[in-house]
Amino acid sequence: MNDKARNAEEGFGGIIGQEIPKRILTYLIGAGHLPGTMLFTGPGGVGKLATAIALAKYLHCPDKAIDGCDCPSCSAIRSGTHPDVVVLSQERQIRVEEIRELTALATLRSSEAHERVIIIDRAENISRSAANAALKSLEEPGKHIRFILVTDTPFKLLPTVRSRAYNLRFSLLSQECMGDFARAIGDDPLEKDAAEAIRLSGGRPGIYLRWKHCEGYRETVGSVRSFLDDVLSDVEPSVRKALEWKAQFWELAETLSSVEKKADLPRGGDAYDIARHLASPKEYPVKPVNWRIEEIAKKESRWSQGRKLLYLVGLLRRVLSIKLNAQTSRAIRRLQDFDEKIRFNCNSDIALERLYFGLSGLQG
Ligand SMILES: [Zn+2]
Numbered sequence: 001m002n003d004k005a006r007n008a009e010e011g012f013g014g015i016i017g018q019e020i021p022k023r024i025l026t027y028l029i030g031a032g033h034l035p036g037t038m039l040f041t042g043p044g045g046v047g048k049l050a051t052a053i054a055l056a057k058y059l060h061c062p063d064k065a066i067d068g069c070d071c072p073s074c075s076a077i078r079s080g081t082h083p084d085v086v087v088l089s090q091e092r093q094i095r096v097e098e099i100r101e102l103t104a105l106a107t108l109r110s111s112e113a114h115e116r117v118i119i120i121d122r123a124e125n126i127s128r129s130a131a132n133a134a135l136k137s138l139e140e141p142g143k144h145i146r147f148i149l150v151t152d153t154p155f156k157l158l159p160t161v162r163s164r165a166y167n168l169r170f171s172l173l174s175q176e177c178m179g180d181f182a183r184a185i186g187d188d189p190l191e192k193d194a195a196e197a198i199r200l201s202g203g204r205p206g207i208y209l210r211w212k213h214c215e216g217y218r219e220t221v222g223s224v225r226s227f228l229d230d231v232l233s234d235v236e237p238s239v240r241k242a243l244e245w246k247a248q249f250w251e252l253a254e255t256l257s258s259v260e261k262k263a264d265l266p267r268g269g270d271a272y273d274i275a276r277h278l279a280s281p282k283e284y285p286v287k288p289v290n291w292r293i294e295e296i297a298k299k300e301s302r303w304s305q306g307r308k309l310l311y312l313v314g315l316l317r318r319v320l321s322i323k324l325n326a327q328t329s330r331a332i333r334r335l336q337d338f339d340e341k342i343r344f345n346c347n348s349d350i351a352l353e354r355l356y357f358g359l360s361g362l363q364g
Pocket of ligand 1: 061073
């Protein structure tokens with residue numbers, strides 16, 4: 001292993017598990033062949049965004065330091081203020097103007113020594129026209145731009161985008177790795193709450209964090225579970241029941257969106273960042289990843305119905321995968337179907353009612 005590769009491997013020290021993608025990245029860096037456009041895929045909450053950010057830190061850090069360094073560059077990336085690292089992460093569709101702005105920003109600075117790293121989280125939200133506009137850049141990002149696309153649902157990306165990116169797959173963490181993660185952020189994996197959070201996380205540090213450190217999240221998931229039990233135990237769906245569920249569904253979505261806003265948990269932080277944040281939130285305010293462009297969109301401060309639904313569906317799916325019973329896979333298929341309909345701007349009320357009947361019909 002050469003020096004470059006060794007430094008890179010150490011630079012991923014804060015990412016727990018994910019040995020295969022880490023090894024591949026380390027190899028590519030060592031060989032000087034890091035692709036211009038990469039696609040990080042795999043389940044939600046396993047560290048894809050954290051790895052993308054760790055890679056950005058590594059690429060910009062003058063010391064190529066291990067374990068989340070405190071140099072100005074690493075600190076700026078951690079707090080989301082680095083001029084050459086842009087993270088775009090949003091639930092709604094990513095519009096063509098936004099992609100244009102990103103690529104224009106990138107070419108503007110192309111004479112600078114440092115390359116610009118553009119991380120697009122939830123890349124499945126890139127609209128068709130935005131994807132078409134970005135194809136050229138994705139295909140040949142140029143010497144000074146690097147794209148990292150991150151998604152839980154790669155099948156929703158346009159094939160033309162998928163085929164232009166180098167795909168790295170991330171997987172769920174083993175129980176053992178989840179224990180390592182808990183330890184790395186300063187929790188004791190044998191302690192009762194942590195052990196339960198590990199069990200319920202299903203191998204996803206992101207879920208562990210919310211479960212263990214966000215009371216509102218725990219409560220909401222509790223309500224979602226009883227809601228689901230209710231739906232799944234209803235053998236004969238009725239219109240009256242469907243309307244009741246709809247009200248409950250929206251209420252859960254409201255709660256979730258406010259929990260999400262208030263939850264002071266870092267997204268995209270590695271274990272060291274998270275540990276520091278948990279120990280001293282004032283001194284290390286690891287915010288959810290920044291987004292320069294989202295600043296503009298902040299005016300849309302209220303979540304749209306579609307965004308709430310997508311969020312809720314994601315959560316329902318996770319709750320279902322925690323529940324693991326005979327109905328799970330059919331229920332997940334119903335949710336996926338629902339998810340598709342919402343994404344393609346079908347009437348959300350009609351889609352919801354279909355979902356109730358679909359879910360409650362599972363029992364019969
Ligand atoms: Zn550094």
